[in-house]
Amino acid sequence: EPEVTQTPSHQVTQMGQEVILRCVPISNHLYFYWYRQILGQKVEFLVSFYNNEISEKSEIFDDQFSVERPDGSNFTLKIRSTKLEDSAMYFCASSERSGRSSYEQYFGPGTRLTVT
Amino acid sequence: QKEVEQNSGPLSVPEGAIASLNCTYSDRGSQSFFWYRQYSGKSPELIMFIYSNGDKEDGRFTAQLNKASQYVSLLIRDSQPSDSATYLCAVVFTGNQFYFGTGTSLTVIP
Numbered sequence: 001e002p003e004v005t006q007t008p009s010h011q012v013t014q015m016g017q018e019v020i021l022r023c024v025p026i027s028n029h030l031y032f033y034w035y036r037q038i039l040g041q042k043v044e045f046l047v048s049f050y051n052n053e054i055s056e057k058s059e060i061f062d063d064q065f066s067v068e069r070p071d072g073s074n075f076t077l078k079i080r081s082t083k084l085e086d087s088a089m090y091f092c093a094s095s096e097r098s099g100r101s102s103y104e105q106y107f108g109p110g111t112r113l114t115v116t
Numbered sequence: 117q118k119e120v121e122q123n124s125g126p127l128s129v130p131e132g133a134i135a136s137l138n139c140t141y142s143d144r145g146s147q148s149f150f151w152y153r154q155y156s157g158k159s160p161e162l163i164m165f166i167y168s169n170g171d172k173e174d175g176r177f178t179a180q181l182n183k184a185s186q187y188v189s190l191l192i193r194d195s196q197p198s199d200s201a202t203y204l205c206a207v208v209f210t211g212n213q214f215y216f217g218t219g220t221s222l223t224v225i226p
Binding site: 031105 | 148150152158159160161162165204206208211212213214215216217218219
């Protein structure tokens with residue numbers, strides 16, 4: 001069964017450093033998303049991406065964050081100048097299409113980011 | 117303000133019983149509702165989605181939606197110890213943006 005994959009599974013970085021989290025969405029999916037979950041808290045939407053551009057973003061997704069689809073398979077989240085409060089699990093998700101009948105989003109296993 | 121509310125639990129049910137999980141949401145115009153299961157340290161796993169008022173059944177799971185009351189629920193019949201997890205309610209208010217509740221922790225006691 002097709003699934004979303006993410007690398008690395010765990011990333012440790014020092015405060016102020018840049019990190020890139022990578023995702024490979026399900027192959028026939030067209031919509032891609034990033035979420036984060038701080039330990040013990042709810043899953044929070046960061047950004048959605050379609051047709052090589054951001055379609056929606058939350059208040060969390062400020063200038064520190066960027067997303068890119070560098071090739072036909074990868075979808076990346078870059079966090080510039082990481083802060084301690086960026087420590088969280090980051091989930092990538094994808095959906096086949098948008099519209100009322102196909103919002104179903106499938107999540108990858110996540111990347112645990114630890115900022116020290 | 118877009119809010120999705122769930123009782124955090126923990127909810128404990130004996131094996132074989134029905135577990136009932138509830139969720140309310142703030143925006144009457146919401147059209148799409150999802151239930152995800154999340155095991156500790158793992159990613160959310162889609163269980164059910166429902167778009168129309170009424171009941172939707174899939175195996176041991178039934179999702180119920182009442183848009184007038186802004187209420188969606190998940191029933192798990194014949195609960196099994198493997199159903200022990202946190203259940204997340206997600207609502208689409210506009211566009212594709214999911215809003216998640218904090219989740220209800222379910223424990224099924226053998």
